[in-house]
Amino acid sequence: MSPSLKLPSSSGGQHDPAKEDRLDLTTMPPVIGMSAVGVGQIRKPSWGVSLPTQYSLIGVLLIAPAVLIFALVIAYPLAEAIYLSFFSIYTPTLQGEWVGLANYRAMLSTREFWAALGTNIVWTIGTLVLQVVIGVAIALLLNLNFYFRSLARSLILFPYFVSTVVAVLVWRWMFNDSYGILNRALVVSGLSDMPLDWLGAMPNAMISIILVGAWKYFPFVVIAVLARLQTIPEELYEAARIDGANVWSRFWDVTLPQLREVLIVIVLLRTIWDFKEFDLIYLLTGGGPIAATQTLPLLVYKQAFGMNAMGMASTYAIGIMVVLVTFMVLYLQRTRRGSELQ
Amino acid sequence: MNRKKDSSPSAVSRRGLLQGAAGAIGMSAALSAFRSVRPALAADVTLRWWSPQSAPAQLEAYKYQIAQFEAAHPGIKVAFEPTSDETYPVQMAAAFASGEVPDIVTHIPSFSVASYYAKGLVAQFDDVIKAIGIDKYYDGANKTYEAGDGHFTGTGIGNTAADNLWIRKDLMEKAGIDKIPETWDELRAAAKKMQGGGIYGAPLPFAKNSATSFVVTTFIHGAGGQLFTPDLQVAIDSEATANALEFYSSMRELCPPGATGYSWGEMITGFVSGATATGYYAGRVLANVNKQNPDIADKITCVQYPTISANVQKTTLNDFPSVFIPKATKNLEAAKQFAAFLFMPEGYIKQLLAAPGHVLPVLRTIAEDPAYMSDPIIKKYPKEVEQMTVNAAKGYNMGFESPKHKPNTKSVDIIASDVLSEMVQRVALNGEDKKMVIGDTAKKLEEIMKS
Numbered sequence: 051m052s053p054s055l056k057l058p059s060s061s062g063g064q065h066d067p068a069k070e071d072r073l074d075l076t077t078m079p080p081v082i083g084m085s086a087v088g089v090g091q092i093r094k095p096s097w098g099v100s101l102p103t104q105y106s107l108i109g110v111l112l113i114a115p116a117v118l119i120f121a122l123v124i125a126y127p128l129a130e131a132i133y134l135s136f137f138s139i140y141t142p143t144l145q146g147e148w149v150g151l152a153n154y155r156a157m158l159s160t161r162e163f164w165a166a167l168g169t170n171i172v173w174t175i176g177t178l179v180l181q182v183v184i185g186v187a188i189a190l191l192l193n194l195n196f197y198f199r200s201l202a203r204s205l206i207l208f209p210y211f212v213s214t215v216v217a218v219l220v221w222r223w224m225f226n227d228s229y230g231i232l233n234r235a236l237v238v239s240g241l242s243d244m245p246l247d248w249l250g251a252m253p254n255a256m257i258s259i260i261l262v263g264a265w266k267y268f269p270f271v272v273i274a275v276l277a278r279l280q281t282i283p284e285e286l287y288e289a290a291r292i293d294g295a296n297v298w299s300r301f302w303d304v305t306l307p308q309l310r311e312v313l314i315v316i317v318l319l320r321t322i323w324d325f326k327e328f329d330l331i332y333l334l335t336g337g338g339p340i341a342a343t344q345t346l347p348l349l350v351y352k353q354a355f356g357m358n359a360m361g362m363a364s365t366y367a368i369g370i371m372v373v374l375v376t377f378m379v380l381y382l383q384r385t386r387r388g389s390e391l392q
Numbered sequence: 393m394n395r396k397k398d399s400s401p402s403a404v405s406r407r408g409l410l411q412g413a414a415g416a417i418g419m420s421a422a423l424s425a426f427r428s429v430r431p432a433l434a435a436d437v438t439l440r441w442w443s444p445q446s447a448p449a450q451l452e453a454y455k456y457q458i459a460q461f462e463a464a465h466p467g468i469k470v471a472f473e474p475t476s477d478e479t480y481p482v483q484m485a486a487a488f489a490s491g492e493v494p495d496i497v498t499h500i501p502s503f504s505v506a507s508y509y510a511k512g513l514v515a516q517f518d519d520v521i522k523a524i525g526i527d528k529y530y531d532g533a534n535k536t537y538e539a540g541d542g543h544f545t546g547t548g549i550g551n552t553a554a555d556n557l558w559i560r561k562d563l564m565e566k567a568g569i570d571k572i573p574e575t576w577d578e579l580r581a582a583a584k585k586m587q588g589g590g591i592y593g594a595p596l597p598f599a600k601n602s603a604t605s606f607v608v609t610t611f612i613h614g615a616g617g618q619l620f621t622p623d624l625q626v627a628i629d630s631e632a633t634a635n636a637l638e639f640y641s642s643m644r645e646l647c648p649p650g651a652t653g654y655s656w657g658e659m660i661t662g663f664v665s666g667a668t669a670t671g672y673y674a675g676r677v678l679a680n681v682n683k684q685n686p687d688i689a690d691k692i693t694c695v696q697y698p699t700i701s702a703n704v705q706k707t708t709l710n711d712f713p714s715v716f717i718p719k720a721t722k723n724l725e726a727a728k729q730f731a732a733f734l735f736m737p738e739g740y741i742k743q744l745l746a747a748p749g750h751v752l753p754v755l756r757t758i759a760e761d762p763a764y765m766s767d768p769i770i771k772k773y774p775k776e777v778e779q780m781t782v783n784a785a786k787g788y789n790m791g792f793e794s795p796k797h798k799p800n801t802k803s804v805d806i807i808a809s810d811v812l813s814e815m816v817q818r819v820a821l822n823g824e825d826k827k828m829v830i831g832d833t834a835k836k837l838e839e840i841m842k843s
Binding site: 140141142143144225226227228244245246247249250251335336337338339340341351352354355356357358359360 | 481482484485486488489508511512513598599600601648649650651652653665667805808809810814817818821822840843
């Protein structure tokens, strides 16, 4: 006999073996918003609403909290930003006037926007390349067997988990011209007669923020790549060894192809995150010297609170969003294609 | 069906417990809601106090003033929240925009208060000044707080002579310099002679920040120029500005490499630590040198910063540290009471002496008070303190360039925009053509004035 679900009978009548194999919905206590309906009574209206409609309503009810939260934390701010971008608004008072597309025309015609976009691209590519190269290299090392491997795997995550403000303070201390360890090392070792201006001159400032960014975020690459490395079948390496492949060939022909999918996802995600990076760059250089490290997020901040032009800041923010949406679409396409292949 | 009611404490069902908890949360929420709509009572008031002046000794003094005030006004609490000279414009902008304003703000420049008042963001301060006692102030002490409508926007909590030339007498002697520099040429030559052995000539800032903007403004004035005409037309595009930028740029090689990131903190540390032979700062140097580097405490002095030539009259940058109350405060009366209380002699003197010679008294009665005059730092450097006090009282700032100038209510926007410091960076660091950069800056200032 197939399993049956015995439900309490409100009538307390005789047990009917013929009904034993089926669920008797007529005896179930009513569910919220739904009257008890028997099998074969699907079209029977309750409160004048058919069962499929009731199911739909329940569905709507269940999804409503998520939709509400989405609307509050994503849709509303987005709509507000788009709305504000059509105004000239003084930040402290939030008073302003409708200017239509003037902010967009100003954004596209100003050299500052294109310079910031260019800086944004240089920073994103520079730090991303370093993060991936260092991340993959460290992940390969951590995939080997050695003493204290677990400890090393834990410690390597430290930069990623430490607060950006703390990390930047430490780096600023190290970059300091008077007492920073980097300049001290340069002078003592004889590599330089004078301390270097790491954050106030170009190209030092850009190199410095790229290095600090790579240091801060490479552990993310390590985590993701290490997880993938541990799932590569050992048989592939054995086959490669039998074919006479050396270490480099095994990396190039076995490991890298196996990492390809995860690296694409990492690159897309980190591109999005690095592109909108604000705190690390702002705290290190403030966008200087002049505007040499001023990325688009810093430009948004400058417009909103430096120039008190909230409307213009919103326009720049929409500009960033357009760029990020492009990456997001690429990411979604990639993940969809990945799941289709599986 | 009869259900026996179990009254034992342990017999609470899970459902009952949950219902109870839900009921308690509901009740608590209802009470909170009631509290939030109830008119604020004295017992509910917590005043938020913002200030960029938050050195440890000053925090101690504030703590004392807060404790005294809270004891005298049961039910009113005061929470101090530090801000900074570099970030207060953006913090204030965000606070005003969100409506979550502090109840009282102190020590930010008077021109910022004027800017906020002009936008309708600041409460009138007349009755606080009356409560403090208008006859106790130095003559004209509140001039920079007079609004066009006849009301006061705030009041000064002190004066600051911000642009003194601090100099090491021992290094001067060692370098064979027998006279404290009075002109830029003399200063540059002296700094060059004193530079060496790990000591730089000066700690001038070359960063994109308010410190650089203030310094270049004083240099423009020191060259005989102005940012604006008395009726607030942009006047920066002048020979004086070009001269000021030339001098500023020429000092780059006499400043530490990291001066491209310097703000006020690094400027004072540079001189106090002995890393630079000269300094550009207010009176806080006195207390800091005595505490942090007493070896040089007897070897320092200060004068008004040199100008391009003896023909240009020396002036002093005074940011007129203020007290004001944002209009959107929910605790206006309590904030006014606290604002007036800050000037009660005992607490006010403690506050001033937390940084002796740095924030100078605006009340004549305090400056003459033996409790103030007996401070060891003030007694040790009477000439320097008196000179700073006198010069600061005749001082100026961006919102008040001269007695002939109209109050410039866009000054805070100019500072926050960094157009002046960017001008310095373009010339001094990038080596761009001075005239072209000054022309660009003039256009940007015009845009800000029109906004």
